Amino acid sequence: MTSSEHTTSEDLRGVGIRGRKAGFSEDQIYGQIFDAIIEQRLAPDTRLAEDKLCDIFNVSRTVVRKILQRLAYEKIVQIRPNRGAAVANPSVKDAHEVFEARRAIEGAIVRTASAVISPSELESLRRIVAEEEACMTRGDRTGWIRLSNRFHLQLAETSGNETLLSFLRELLSRSSLVVARYDSTSRAIGSPATHGKLVDAMASGDDDKAAQAMAAHLDHCEAQLNLDGEEPPIDLHTVFAGVTKK
Amino acid sequence: MTSSEHTTSEDLRGVGIRGRKAGFSEDQIYGQIFDAIIEQRLAPDTRLAEDKLCDIFNVSRTVVRKILQRLAYEKIVQIRPNRGAAVANPSVKDAHEVFEARRAIEGAIVRTASAVISPSELESLRRIVAEEEACMTRGDRTGWIRLSNRFHLQLAETSGNETLLSFLRELLSRSSLVVARYDSTSRAIGSPATHGKLVDAMASGDDDKAAQAMAAHLDHCEAQLNLDGEEPPIDLHTVFAGVTKK
DNA sequence: ATTCAATTTATTGTATACAATGACATTGAA
DNA sequence: TTCAATGTCATTGTATACAATAAATTGAAT
Structure with missing residues (x-):
């Protein structure tokens, strides 16, 4: 819980998303996440945990949630009840x-x-x-x-x-x-x-x-597009989640 | 403040929107407001104050706001920053x-x-x-x-x-x-x-x-549609707001 | 009376605390 | 080793407290 506080948001920061001490408007944060997804710095199915985004942008979960919902309306992010948000993975x-x-x-x-x-x-x-x-x-x-x-x-x-x-x-x-x-x-x-x-x-x-x-x-x-072949291989990740031992 | 608790929400209730003691799912509330607008029981420009909706449906502002944002995204409701939500009035x-x-x-x-x-x-x-x-x-x-x-x-x-x-x-x-x-x-x-x-x-x-x-x-x-004539007369309401003495 | 400024009130914006839910790990037995 | 049950932990859902903003009101000066 001590070291995790650093590593938590590092994986998102490492993708080019940067926040500062204080003061990031809602639209700015929205734009940063939006761009990161559109420019493919955040791959489909990447989880977007609320707390990590709060850390990065120094805002409360209230505004992060608002932004995630907006992205979900636009179908760029998928929100599953009680399971959080992730970058959408279109079928x-x-x-x-x-x-x-x-x-x-x-x-x-x-x-x-x-x-x-x-x-x-x-x-x-x-x-x-x-x-x-x-x-x-x-x-x-x-x-x-x-x-x-x-x-x-x-x-x-x-x-x-x-x-x-x-x-x-x-x-x-x-x-x-x-x-x-x-x-x-x-x-x-x-x-x-x-x-x-x-x-x-x-x-x-x-x-x-x-x-x-x-x-x-x-x-x-x-x-x-390669739309004819097999179904999304990304699902394999979930399929094999219980098989591969870490 | 004692009697207001009743009157506050009466004007919305009077339009067919009814809430009960407890337990109204987000989708249900959304549907009630949506239907009231679509079926013209709530006229364009009608204000939708958060507190009143909270009273009616017995939920917190958190969920009311979420619903209002959803309606705003669909352009059925207009939200102006710091001024609240109102039924949209299309130009x-x-x-x-x-x-x-x-x-x-x-x-x-x-x-x-x-x-x-x-x-x-x-x-x-x-x-x-x-x-x-x-x-x-x-x-x-x-x-x-x-x-x-x-x-x-x-x-x-x-x-x-x-x-x-x-x-x-x-x-x-x-x-x-x-x-x-x-x-x-x-x-x-x-x-x-x-x-x-x-x-x-x-x-x-x-x-x-x-x-x-x-x-x-x-x-x-x-x-x-009567789209050629004069511009929205509903604006008159605002225009004359300061003239008519109650 | 009317206008303008100052203050008060009402309402929205944001942060946070607590509750509820689902994921994960551990344990124990077959 | 596998599976199921249970308890713990991480994360999301909801309510509420406080801050910020805009509207309404009051009061004085003209």
Whole structure:
């Protein structure tokens, strides 16, 4: 109980989550945990014990619990009653559902967006695509994912529909988890070239073409995932928990 | 402070919300508040003070707050920092967004559903439509709204996509608030006949036709709303709060 | 009377104490 | 060695106390 106080939170700190003496706003803490999950510094099924998070961020369990519940609403964290929170571990079905939902929502988004997008917004999108390419060639997977998400979010923002935007935000987070879980080679992030074609279609003002480009893009990403094989090997951990003697 | 203990919660109790001595699960309380809002027993902008809810349901503020946050996440309740929770009062823009999102999501749902729906599920849908007609002729607005929501939810359930289902659940709740706010004559609930046509299209196996029926249905509902006129008169209440002398 | 400031009151935000639950280890017998 | 039962420990669930904030009220000065 003496030494444990140090080791407890070290495993989370070691993952890039840092807290200080005092004063971390709820949103900041939320953002830190969110980023750690999305950027795959916290793997699926990693337990998020309340006390450890309290130690790290120097806040009470009240606010930690609030944040965990928020993450649970967004399906990034799973809370099981009396058993605490853990980073969500999406099933194969979840993965399919997320992409299906993205097709529906981003289809609508891209149609609206291509009708109202301004030249400067088009330019901004192209800039993101360029940065994506830089990340890809440099092998910066984390940056690449972040930029890809940024691309899709910006599209949603130009569509002007905050409701669709918030749905997409959730779906993008879940997509990141799906990629972390089912795409070891990062092929499912979606190539910058495809994003480029999407921008071209929007620039031409043909919303059907743009919608089709988006659908093709999402189909392609989903196809890159290893969803056909065996079920989540992470369950093995639980399955063999009683067998392996420590 | 003696008599206030009674009056405090009476205004909420008077709206059909009832608590007992002890023991109300979180989900039950959530459901009671949710239903009261959806069935329009609690009007938009009605304040939901934590203490009063605690009195009514005999639980601590901890659990009441958790429930309020959940409702806020679903955009049925609005929480302003340090100022408490109130029944959400959707703006005109919100109303348009909700219907736009429903077109996107229910379009996808109806396509998938019409591909996999069974005869018994078709029959079940028809039964709901029949009940809707009964409610309409009898003038039972509450029952009608409930059944209409039930119809759309069941469709989503047969599609099998839980992600789209949960999005739709949120959108239906928000739709109910929009109807409460912008449709005094209840024309925007959508006529049972339109639901009937939708079922016919699905029965024929033509998913394009079914999707089109859904789109037409939603367009029709949205068109029935009074969204063009002046901005929310409910704000007047606040505007005149300092003028009218009690 | 009206306006503004100061004070009081009501309500929400946060921390913490205690209760309840589930996980784990130890024990004992088959 | 395996299994079940039991007790201990770690962790989460709930209530409550206190702090912080915003609203309401009071009172004086104009």
